[in-house]
Amino acid sequence: MSLRVLGAATLIAVGLLGDVASAVALSDAAGRYAISNNGSSIRFAIGKIGGGGLAGAFGQFKGTIRIDGGDIARSKVDITIFPDSVGTGQGRIDAFLKSDAVFDVANSRQITFRSTSVQRTGDNSAIITGQLTARGHTNTEKFTAELQGLKGGQIRFRVSGQVFRSRYQMDVGTPIYSNIVAFDMEFSGRRG
Amino acid sequence: MLCNTTTRYGWAAIILHWLIGLIFIGQFLLGWTMVRIASQRTSFELIQLHKSFGFLLLGLVLIRIGWRLGNLSPELPEEVGPVERRAAPAVHLGLYAAQLVVPLSGWVLVSVSVLEIPSVPFNLFVMPHLPLQVSEAAENFWIFGHKWLAYAGIALVVLHILAAFRHHFWLRDVVLVRMISPFFANRSRKPE
Numbered sequence: 001m002s003l004r005v006l007g008a009a010t011l012i013a014v015g016l017l018g019d020v021a022s023a024v025a026l027s028d029a030a031g032r033y034a035i036s037n038n039g040s041s042i043r044f045a046i047g048k049i050g051g052g053g054l055a056g057a058f059g060q061f062k063g064t065i066r067i068d069g070g071d072i073a074r075s076k077v078d079i080t081i082f083p084d085s086v087g088t089g090q091g092r093i094d095a096f097l098k099s100d101a102v103f104d105v106a107n108s109r110q111i112t113f114r115s116t117s118v119q120r121t122g123d124n125s126a127i128i129t130g131q132l133t134a135r136g137h138t139n140t141e142k143f144t145a146e147l148q149g150l151k152g153g154q155i156r157f158r159v160s161g162q163v164f165r166s167r168y169q170m171d172v173g174t175p176i177y178s179n180i181v182a183f184d185m186e187f188s189g190r191r192g
Numbered sequence: 193m194l195c196n197t198t199t200r201y202g203w204a205a206i207i208l209h210w211l212i213g214l215i216f217i218g219q220f221l222l223g224w225t226m227v228r229i230a231s232q233r234t235s236f237e238l239i240q241l242h243k244s245f246g247f248l249l250l251g252l253v254l255i256r257i258g259w260r261l262g263n264l265s266p267e268l269p270e271e272v273g274p275v276e277r278r279a280a281p282a283v284h285l286g287l288y289a290a291q292l293v294v295p296l297s298g299w300v301l302v303s304v305s306v307l308e309i310p311s312v313p314f315n316l317f318v319m320p321h322l323p324l325q326v327s328e329a330a331e332n333f334w335i336f337g338h339k340w341l342a343y344a345g346i347a348l349v350v351l352h353i354l355a356a357f358r359h360h361f362w363l364r365d366v367v368l369v370r371m372i373s374p375f376f377a378n379r380s381r382k383p384e
Contacts, residue, residue: 096232176309
């Protein structure tokens with residue numbers, strides 16, 4: 001019985017130590033970071049029936065990441081994407097994506113994400129929940145963020161997640177093209 | 193009543209004739225509209241509908257050609273002159289060719305398109321692309337080819353309709369009405 005208690009106490013102690021170590025790392029990362037287009041990317045992919053799919057990226061976006069060292073749950077992420085900068089490598093597809101069929105850039109120039117909560121899931125990872133707004137529709141979405149590096153005031157995150165495009169009146173082409181858009185993003189930010 | 197005789201069309205030939213005729217004319221109007229409509233979203237959806245009906249048309253035409261080859265063809269009325277006796281089969285042959293070639297050229301077009309959009313007739317199943325080289329040049333060639341084959345096909349349809357009206361209103365024979373019902377084939381339409 002005493003061995004069990006000892007074992008449990010050891011596990012708790014290790015867990016606490018781990019938490020303390022992580023907390024120190026997060027304290028180091030605490031601060032406000034402006035996302036730079038240089039070194040950052042927002043890529044997306046949509047599967048299509050029969051295999052393959054459509055892949056592209058947004059060339060222009062901006063945002064900030066504010067990491068609260070004391071309470072990670074109070075950290076904030078704001079991203080603004082300019083859909084007019086979408087690129088797939090095929091001009092006709094780009095024009096289609098910018099048209100009223102998808103992004104409707106003539107009437108809706110920005111896509112925004114404002115975080116509402118950050119839930120830590122590991123030493124370097126968290127789930128970011130927030131409000132994604134596109135074409136006048138706002139929905140709650142979740143993304144997984146992973147800290148990739150922190151050096152000399154420069155922070156790097158990899159963020160991924162899936163969004164149902166039908167929620168934003170962008171479901172043209174379903175079911176030929178999947179309703180799910182898979183995002184794979186890398187954000188590089190400088191403290192300040 | 194299902195099969196043709198030397199004096200009348202059977203129900204199978206009659207139903208196939210009107211169904212294919214309606215789809216062919218509808219496809220021409222749909223094709224003309226879908227590339228001129230301002231909304232990219234509506235245009236995309238109409239193009240997918242056009243593809244669906246194109247594959248349906250192709251299937252029906254193959255059945256119709258098989259039916260025609262395996263059945264008798266009603267003879268023209270005795271009063272029909274030698275010129276029309278030669279022209280009618282030529283126009284019919286041209287119509288069969290158009291019904292076959294126009295949807296086939298559409299299938300070729302979607303197969304060589306650099307957009308590589310899958311064909312999913314009526315969202316029921318994936319119709320594979322033809323094994324052809326995808327290229328911008330091939331796509332442009334087949335856009336041109338499909339369009340002008342459709343114009344040629346609709347010109348033959350107009351000629352066919354005018355000839356049918358001539359028989360009905362001028363010659364007052366049974367050529368048109370026997371394509372409405374097998375029961376009309378023996379009606380006398382001459383003035384008493």
